[in-house]
Amino acid sequence: MIDGPYFVLAVLGALACGLAAGVFCAFSTFVMKGLAGLPPAQGIAAMNRINVTAVTPAFMAVFLGATGLCAVLAVVTFVLWPDEGTVELLLGCALYLVGSFGVTIAANIPRNDALAKVDPESAEGAEYWRTYVSEWTAWNHVRGVASLAASASFILALT
Structure with missing residues (x-):
């Protein structure tokens, strides 16, 4: 049964x-x-600025806070295995850690780093921008679905 501090961690995990x-x-x-509707140079400049400003305490608290909560919940859940709700909690942790945090590290950040290096005014920059928007958004869909599924898994564990 999920109760006490474990319950609080699960609720915070679902919310995060x-x-x-x-x-x-x-x-x-x-x-x-x-951003895709802007001329490439403007879209690149705007996205590069977003990528810099995203690394703020507010967003990082949510993104890395959820990562930390999932890591702690996974460890606690392994200790309490096979209590009720543990499968759902482990699934939620895995979904977020792999599908959100892992995809960010492996797919979105490398694209952001590459975008920061292109000349926004060049033909190559414009071509990369089109590829970037398509690929980055596809991986972002994965992050969004994984995060939502993780939240749903935590909720199911609590019911």
Whole structure:
């Protein structure tokens, strides 16, 4: 049974993963579409600025906070195995740690780093921008779905 501090961790995990899913959803559904509609040089400049300003305490608290909560929950859940709700909690932790944090590290950040190095005014920059928007958004969809599924898994564990 999930109770006490373990319950609080699970609720915080559900909320943090759900909040991260909302951020990723916003980017996938309108931010990236808005940036893609700009001339490439402007879109590149705007996205590069977003990538710099995203590394703020507020967003990092949500993104890395959810990561930390999932790591702690996974360890506690392994200790309490096979109590009720442990499968759902481990699934939620894995979904967020791999599908959100892992995809960010492996797919989105390398694209952000590459975008920061292109000349926004060049033909190569414009071509990379089109590829970037498509690929980055596809991986962002993965992050959003994984974060939402993680939140749902935590909720199921609590019911």
